[in-house]
Every structure is written in structure tokens, then in C-alpha cells.
Amino acid sequence: MRHIKAIAIGLAMYVVSITVLADFFSETKIKAEEGNAAAQFNLGLFYAQGKEIGQDFDKARYWYQKAADQGLAAAQNNLGGLYDHGIGVAQDQSKAVGLYTQAAEQGDAQAQYNLALMYEQGYGVAQDYSKAKYWYEQSAEQGIAESLYNLGVIYYNGYGVDQDYAKAFELYQQAAEKGLPDAQNNLALMYFEGQGVAQDVTKAKAWFKKSCDSGDGLGCGNYRIIDEAGL
Template sequence: MSKQLPCDNPRAHQAIFILTILLSIAIAVAIPGATFADVASGYSAYQSKDYNKAFREWISLAQQGDAQAQRNIGLLYENGLGVIQNYSTAAEWYHKAAVQGDAGAQFNLGLLYEKGSGISQNQILAIEWYRKAAAQGIAQAETRLGYVYQHGIGVSLDYVQSADWYRRAAEKGDPAAQANLGTLYASGKGVGLDDAAAVHWWEKAARQGAAEAQFNLARRYVTGKGVIKDAGQAAIWYQKAAQAGLPQAENDLGVLYATGSTVGHDDATAATWYRRAADQGLPEGQNNLAKLYFQGKGLIKSNAQAAQWWGKAADQGFADAQFNLALMYKDGLGVGKDRSKAVLWLRKAAEQGHAPAAKSLNRMLQE
């Protein structure tokens, strides 16, 4: 099964944050010439998905210098809501609000700099704006700072600082921070190795729908590290992560159905989950789907389909698939018989330490 996963989705961070910020509009203090009704009307229109009206309500306030309105106009331009999508214009409005100290705009401008959307990619400036937003207690900005320190992006790699920023955001309830703090505890990076603490934070994130945390939690219920083994709980969390579209979870859930572990043996359902993972390019899923095609379990037997899926996984360097594809070429199953290709794939697998491939390669070379 697959290794534990980090959680990194800056776009998701922004979507969560924007919703929070927009909720604050209802209690905003109006600027001279603007009324509370103007602000509330724009928010109501946004909630009703009448983005044209939201734009009309906010643009005049933004032009008068209202920072929240400027940030919200930036949001509309960034997402093409009521206006033609334009990242450059979004960045301009975010900047106007950010220099006035609007934390939401600071965070969103940081994201644009990080991704290079509408402005030149600049990790240093992204971090600068994240720091400003984090100084105002914005959890998602703290999470991004945790991430850049964890991976040394624009700063020196520093797991202690990473853990500190993640903890600040995690304690505010940010699921990505909770998931990543759990990963640091699982690896002992920046914090003491603590499997129970890893499970604690993963569970908090998992209950908020963080698929990576759901997957990691499921694996811990399988292994019993930091939690009492519970195959039923493992199946539940694999199911949630798989339904969220996480390919590693889709593959592992397929394994549960293929082996009949806790969910009942069902090759057809296993094939369905393997295919979902395979279609997302996961080599483990491609390899497992190929095996079912070759064995005719859960779907109609097809050597050609087996060879095709093993080929996809083999191209990604998956040793078991390289070995199986080599045997298909050796025996002419689903592909034309081709000794040279068989030797090629056996050699690739053997170079990765695949013992059966090495043995088969030696036999072929001695023939």
C-alpha cells in the first residue's frame, strides 16, 4: 500500500478563506459615502450567485478606497465571477487592499505570487504577504508558511519553524495544517516522533474532510501505529478518502475488496476502484487493474488490456509492472512476441532490485 501523504492545496486554502472573509462583510464598518446596505447587498448578491450585482455593489466602494470591497472585486476577477477572468486585474485589486492592511487580500495576493498568476512568480514576495496575513492571525497564511519551511521553498528548510506555523493554524482548526502537523509527528521532523500525536491531528483533519489525512488515518488503523488496530475503521476512512478522489485511497480500497479484508471479497468492486486510481495515473492502480484483466477476475479476461495497463505502469518505473510486461512480450500474450522487449523490461525491473526479474533475465540471456 502507499506511503503517508502530505496535504498541499493552496487553491483550496483560498476558497475556504474567501468564504470566511466574505462572511465578515456583514459587520463591516461603512466608509464615508457608502452605506451598510451597500456592503450587505453585495454580499447577499454574491451568496445568491448574482455576481453581476455583487460587482456593481462593490465596485463603487472599491473605487472609493474600501479595502474589503477591493479584495472582493479581486476575488470576482480572479474567479471570473460577473466579469471576464483576469488574474492581473485581480492582483491589482488585491494589492490595493493589501497595502491598506486587509489580511484577506494579503493572503490572496501571496497565493498569486506563489503561483505566478497574473503577476511574475515570486516566492519571496509570496512569503512576505503570507507573513503579513499571518501576523493578523490568518490560519491559511500560517499553513502556507508551514509548508514553505517544510519544503525549503523561498526559505531555508526548517522543520521546527514549519511545525510552529502548522501548530498555530492547526489550533485554529485549519485542516491542511492539522494534516501536515500530523505528518511531521509521524516522521519526527521538527517535533519529537509521536505516533499518537500524528493520529490525533490526522483525525481532526480527517473529520473536516481532508482526504490525505483520511488516507493516513486509515493506514494507521491497519498498522496499529499510534492507535489500536481496527480494520473496520480503516475501511471507513479509506472509503471516505477514495470517494474524495484520492488515487492512493482508491487503490488501497480496491486491495481491501480484492482480498476480502473487512469489506467482503468483491473483485468487480475492486476493479472499479483500481480503474479510478489507474485513470488518475497511479502506477499501483494500473498494475493491479492489469492483474485483474490477466486473471479475468471482476471483469472479462483480456491479455491485451492487461498488457496495456502494465505498459502504463511500467513507463512510470513500477518494477512489478515492468516484470509482468516483460513476461507478456516473452510469451506473446496481448502483444506481439518480442524477445528484445522482454529483455529490456526485465533489465529495467532487475535494476530496481526486482529479484524474479533478475532471475528471469539471467535465464533468458543464457538461452
């Protein structure tokens, strides 16, 4: 069953108009230059997203670094993302792991997810399913659907744990109820095969439909197969 492999590195900034955005940028830049960590992080976001000012990942890295040096977890996570993917910098996944770790240990849920993925895949660090499981669990406790899903994959396949379909089903269900298409598809498969739960083709079809409606190609394909078979 598929893993969610994408690593999210951005946090949303909400603005109401171009004028407000320009004013906010100017105010943010002044505060950032005065040493305000939150403003430095937001300025990094401005440059990373390129809203009205032109995308500049070198400047994004600069301001993320300033905020990260002051211990701001979100900045450490986003800076880690730049190094992880080689965006605006030479790719350095070992450095990314270090930055994710700093943020994860402060309780940043996205960093915990990112760090878990690095340990699971062996990116920038020796592969360690036990540490991957730990950090997925920390992130999942804060409601990150992708962590719930990837924990489900770990239990489904028995990666570093005893294979446990019932536990995998439980985790997929939690992620599916949060609207994650991959989890909805995998949950449907478990209903269809009767793995970790009593077989229920009706529920399988319903979850395949939800996955398809959420834009998942596998979910759509599985739904069509069941529907054309008259199940």
C-alpha cells in the same frame, strides 16, 4: 500500504481574464499595503503562483508573514509550507510545525493535515503517532480525503493504535468515495484479500479500475493482473 506524503500549501484564486487578474492584483496590493490581512494573503498567493506578475517566493513569504502576524490561519499554513519545503527560505521544519500548529488550532483543515503528517513522520518535531492521529481526525472531520486515507494507513499497520483492518477499510472507503486514487487502490486490495471485509473480487476489480482511471499506476497494474487472470 502507501502514505500520502505531499503537503498542499496553496489555495486557489479564481479569476475570469487577464484584465480582471491585473485589476484584482492592483486592488489587492493597495489593500494589502493598508494592512488588510485577507489581501495580504491573496497578494502572497499572487507571488507564489506567479500569475502574470512573475513568481517571487521571497515576496510571497513577506506577505504571508504579514497576514500570519494578524492571525490569518490560511497564511500561517502557507507560510509553514514554505519553511517546511525550503521554498524561498532556508528549510526550517521546526518553524513549519509552529506555524501549522497556529493554523490548526484555529480549525484550518489543511493545516491540521499538514501538522498530523509532521507528527507522524517526525519532521521538525518528535514523532508522535497519538498527536498525528488526533490531527488527522480533526482534518478528516472537515472532509480532507488525504487525512481519511492516512488514518486508514495508521489503522491498517497498527501505528500507535491496535491494528484494525475493519477501521482501515472504513476509512479507505470514505477517502475512495471522495475520489482519492491511493485510497481506491488500497480499498480494492482489502476487497481482494478479504481484510476487514468479506472477500469480493468483483468489487476489488471495480475499485482497481477506478484507481487506474484516476491515474494511479499501482491501481492500473493491479487491474491488469486481475483482468489478465480472468477474474
